[in-house]
Amino acid sequence: MGSLKLDHPQEDNSNSSPMEMTSALDPVEFRRQGHMMVDFIADYYQNIDKYPVLSQVDPGYLRKRLPESAPDNPEPIETILQDVQEHIVPGLTHWQSPSFFAYFASNVSIAGFLGEMLSTGFNVVGFNWVSSPAATELESIVMDWLGNLLSLPKSFLFSGNGGGVIHGSTCEAIVCTMAASRDQMLSRIGGDNIGKLVVYGSDQTHSALQKASQIVGINPKNFRAIEATRSTTFALSPESLKLAISSDIEAGLVPLFLCATVGTTATTAVDPLGPLCDVAKHHGMWVHVDAAYAGSACICPEFRHFIDGIEGVDSFSFNAHKWFFTGLDCCCLWVKNPGALISSLSANPEFLRNKPTDSKQVVDYKDWQIALSRRFRAMKLWLVLRSYGVVNLRNFLRSHIKMAKLFEGLVAMDQRFEIVVPRNFSMVCFRVSPWVATINCKLLEAINASGRVFMTHAMVGGMYVIRCAVGVTQTEEKHIAMAWKVVQEHADVILKNHGDDGDANLKLALLDKIA
Amino acid sequence: MGSLKLDHPQEDNSNSSPMEMTSALDPVEFRRQGHMMVDFIADYYQNIDKYPVLSQVDPGYLRKRLPESAPDNPEPIETILQDVQEHIVPGLTHWQSPSFFAYFASNVSIAGFLGEMLSTGFNVVGFNWVSSPAATELESIVMDWLGNLLSLPKSFLFSGNGGGVIHGSTCEAIVCTMAASRDQMLSRIGGDNIGKLVVYGSDQTHSALQKASQIVGINPKNFRAIEATRSTTFALSPESLKLAISSDIEAGLVPLFLCATVGTTATTAVDPLGPLCDVAKHHGMWVHVDAAYAGSACICPEFRHFIDGIEGVDSFSFNAHKWFFTGLDCCCLWVKNPGALISSLSANPEFLRNKPTDSKQVVDYKDWQIALSRRFRAMKLWLVLRSYGVVNLRNFLRSHIKMAKLFEGLVAMDQRFEIVVPRNFSMVCFRVSPWVATINCKLLEAINASGRVFMTHAMVGGMYVIRCAVGVTQTEEKHIAMAWKVVQEHADVILKNHGDDGDANLKLALLDKIA
The missing domain is CATH 3.40.640.10 (Type I PLP-dependent aspartate aminotransferase-like (Major domain))
Incomplete structure (x- = not known):
């Protein structure tokens, strides 16, 4: 993209002629940049499972990378998109990743996206x-x-x-x-x-x-x-x-x-x-x-x-x-x-x-x-209902629920784990034995630090539980299988260490349990 | 676009195979539909001054045109876009029209639009x-x-x-x-x-x-x-x-x-x-x-x-x-x-x-x-600041203010009109003589019914005033000149009628003035 920069010289202000305000919504330029952005986002979706699901940056990472003030002169969209890729994407927690199982999902679809575009375009x-x-x-x-x-x-x-x-x-x-x-x-x-x-x-x-x-x-x-x-x-x-x-x-x-x-x-x-x-x-x-x-x-x-x-x-x-x-x-x-x-x-x-x-x-x-x-939020709801139809929407939801059921089955087969409450929808609450917060918290942190999946936790009735919430549009059964594999692998290590450096951890765990 | 419908048969459910949920965010399809939508919106901007600025539909118009329930089966984006054009666009008041002078503008730009696309795409x-x-x-x-x-x-x-x-x-x-x-x-x-x-x-x-x-x-x-x-x-x-x-x-x-x-x-x-x-x-x-x-x-x-x-x-x-x-x-x-x-x-x-x-x-x-x-609203603000730069953003604002000044000058030259308060920014408050609400309200309604501009009113200190608020991205001086022409033309008619069917109206006006 570098060569395109030649069209947008970044010299000092005195040399650059001021833009016409109307060009800020010029249809020809809108079309050019709009198409570029569609491709950028499509590429993002195509590559999304290559990124760590939970962002791995440290607090304050971005201020170190960006200038201290807004630029005086315009910058080309190509440069901005490069910055998005280099500086923003690493700081995203990828809510549209098929391996995102945290909180509850906030899923998007082509129809939802197009509806938002229309609503933004009309901007009434x-x-x-x-x-x-x-x-x-x-x-x-x-x-x-x-x-x-x-x-x-x-x-x-x-x-x-x-x-x-x-x-x-x-x-x-x-x-x-x-x-x-x-x-x-x-x-x-x-x-x-x-x-x-x-x-x-x-x-x-x-x-x-x-x-x-x-x-x-x-x-x-x-x-x-x-x-x-x-x-x-x-x-x-x-x-x-x-x-x-x-x-x-x-x-x-x-x-x-x-x-x-x-x-x-x-x-x-x-x-x-x-x-x-x-x-x-x-x-x-x-x-x-x-x-x-x-x-x-x-x-x-x-x-x-x-x-x-x-x-x-x-x-x-x-x-x-x-x-x-x-x-x-x-x-x-x-x-x-x-x-x-x-x-x-x-x-x-x-x-x-x-x-x-x-x-x-x-x-x-x-x-x-x-x-x-x-x-104009109704636009996206209308597009979702029409683009998929009720039959498919029901099946989409059922398919998430079926995947949660699959995950539940995998957990149930491993005797080190417990399903904490009956599953109602597309979310599974589980924990690993010993049933103590320290161990389960450590397990969750290890899973998330791997970047391969992202799950979150809850405390209910004094129990620390890990939640696996299925709901992202691109999640497939293979992601469920992978998520379970990640959980098991990290449980293997943590339980082994727990056994090894025994006494201290065990005491902690027992104390936790008594409390 | 009709022929494309062949690819998306609308037969009853039993014949259509259910969609895979993941296809609702399939990158290839995202790209195809995304590009189509960019073109649709670019066309909208290109044609925007052909539409009446203030929508001319009657209450309840849309319920008569849309089905009573959501469709069971998917509909192609081509059909949906046709419906947007035929049924939604006539019901829009075009806030991005260069002849929109109502309320305060809510202006959009390519950078703002792209920022919203990114934020919607990431959907974090x-x-x-x-x-x-x-x-x-x-x-x-x-x-x-x-x-x-x-x-x-x-x-x-x-x-x-x-x-x-x-x-x-x-x-x-x-x-x-x-x-x-x-x-x-x-x-x-x-x-x-x-x-x-x-x-x-x-x-x-x-x-x-x-x-x-x-x-x-x-x-x-x-x-x-x-x-x-x-x-x-x-x-x-x-x-x-x-x-x-x-x-x-x-x-x-x-x-x-x-x-x-x-x-x-x-x-x-x-x-x-x-x-x-x-x-x-x-x-x-x-x-x-x-x-x-x-x-x-x-x-x-x-x-x-x-x-x-x-x-x-x-x-x-x-x-x-x-x-x-x-x-x-x-x-x-x-x-x-x-x-x-x-x-x-x-x-x-x-x-x-x-x-x-x-x-x-x-x-x-x-x-x-x-x-x-x-x-992720910061994204669009960041894109606006970077895409235009501070120098241009200041000039954009100044250019709106200059256009308001131009409008103010035109009003001031016509002795039938009064500028009600000094102009501070990009908005002009004016009224036509006789200074009564009935006449000024009638003038405003006539202007807006023309579909050529849209302005709104205010009541201040007992005065009914018409507001001309400049602020849309694509407004140019020619739109200001046209807006003033529309005001003058309708004032000519209304003041003439007002003079003609004299007594009743005059009394009403005088009463209004005394009150």
Whole structure:
């Protein structure tokens, strides 16, 4: 690429003629550079399994490599792409690597990528209907499509006076629904009582709940993370919820909001929606369901039962950007009562006034979310649904689940290992004997330092477990087999060393176990 | 494109063999479809001034054209692109049209587009350092670069123990800084006193302030929108702020947060930062500066004075996605005390625990924002800065300002019109005589219905004004001349009709004027 630099001399400013601003979006140049970038990214995907999955750089690596200030003069795209390859790629943890099994995946697809390109290209700001009708209308339509695929009750769809909206993240979805529930409640009990409101989840609920609760002004003392134990496979027990609520009511507090989870982060546990709703609804609480990861699977009839009871809740969200091939960000939220959101989140300054809004015939999504500005995210969801079709999307999800099952089978055959909780979806929780954190942590660190796979851990019921979460688009069975081989190889070494330098480690392990 | 359909038969499911999931990111197919999409978008830019700027569709147009549910089987990209062209494009309001003068622009550029492609392609989720070191480090670096371009005091940069972060929107930036200020204050005055906290801005402040205040649990009764009048060209007067604060303190309330604006939405008014800080700091308040639109201009030395006094504030944000060529979304926020954000927004669940975080040597941006997940937005900012260089970026901004000046000159030459406030940046506020809302509103509606330009309005000091905001990448002087011609032509017609059917309209106008 070096020779191309001749066309873009880097002399000092006085010699270079200033660019015309319009050339910054010149279609001919857009085409040239756009094609170059498509090839760059295609090459990246082609070579992705050559990179260490977990980046191996040290903190501060990049500042040493980049200049201290922005350049005065333009640099050619060829130079920039060389820098991306040399300086950025080594600092990436490769979330699209077929050997990425950490956290939950955030998978991308050709259709998701193209949808993002269209949305970026149009770059419309669809805060209200009039600012770009197609952005609003397509979002309402695909959210109804997706709601139907999930067999959501009609009350969550636009056709049933509910409706769906695309947020950036689960935390945002919870902030908005919790603010709506807070304001509804305060209008009943008086605006000065915010300090009495209580929010509930299990201790397996995602940290987004606590963060949202903190953001909307719930007193941190009134946040309840109710213990979920191995006896319920880490699902929230309705009985425990009932007890917590009773005790709060006795203390003069007001139960506000329950977040139930379908597919917890640590173990993919599923809270029982129906029985939990029975308890919460008795106290007039708002119930939100966070199915960030597992929601996708519920488009398959055989997994739909995991959201049984959904008819009783107020809001439901899942992240299409996790396991539905859209890429970041795309959190799908449905609510039964959009009016509650709108009442808390609407602001109608004069500069946004327009006839369609005044006519009340249109949706203005600015009132369903935190930000005023919003990207045209529905585009990628529409492209994913159309490019693959429901039949393939279901099969994609099933294929991930089948691979997790394969991994589970491999673990089960090795008697040094234990599957810690039953597998619900495409994630396997396991640990190696001795069942102590030190050994399992050491094993995980060794696996990840190899660069061949990336997995992460969780602590549940005092157990340190390793999580193998399948969900990347390009993962195939051979990657599962390889991942298991990496785990076994490192376990061999660690257990051998553990045996060798015996006493000290053993004591540590025993202490760990007693604690 | 029709013939291509033959390769993608749409028969019923039983005949079509299921796709392999991995093909959803097959590099060969990625390349083919990616190139096709680059051409589609390049064509769109090439033809953009053939479309009506403001979409002319009616509410509900799209539901009539699309199927009721997602397809079972895959559809070829060629068909989808045809549908985009036929059904989506007519429903777009073309924000990238050179004749878009509404709201504030959200301009895109080749570099911004390519940066978004890279970020989408890598699709890393950079919630903490370890999850993708390059994403975090590049963000810290470009935020320091940009902070230096704005001559921000060192206390806002990482090198000075402050730091910058990229949010999605100004509202998000205000929610986070306000939550931080709230928690700092509550730790001083006791956690049960949230009901006493008061938030201040002028009545020209963006609605994001009120929304943020509502979200973080400030009692709606404690939100102050202090009147800013024509006498201060709609800037917030420090004297008025002082009065409002005194009266609140007398009532036993606690002043918390001031949002000052550099470049208001209605008229691009600039609040005087220094004097306002003097008042607010006397009461230990947090001062945030919202320079969403005008912040970009402050990289030009001749406009830097608009943020004089910035050394006294706690946080500062501007939207690179408005007037800095990145495309949506890219809100740059700097804070002096990241610890305050982190203390309010951090959640450290076990599944995110890792050695670099424990070592405290790294930035974990999840604790600087609402969401856990985050896109690699720094990439597009880096590409914009490098592809154009500081010299060109300044000239791009100056060229928009010069065009606004040109428009201003044209308006000033026509005695039927009035420039309502002095122009500060690239936006002109004007109205036509008779100075009544009915006439000016009718004029604006006629202009926009023509499809040839799109402008929006504001109400300030009882005046209905039309705003011509220049800021789209491809706008040239010829578009300015054309826009003015459209305004004049419609004014001719409306004023003539107004004269003709005289009495009724005249009375209406006079009534309006007296009111």
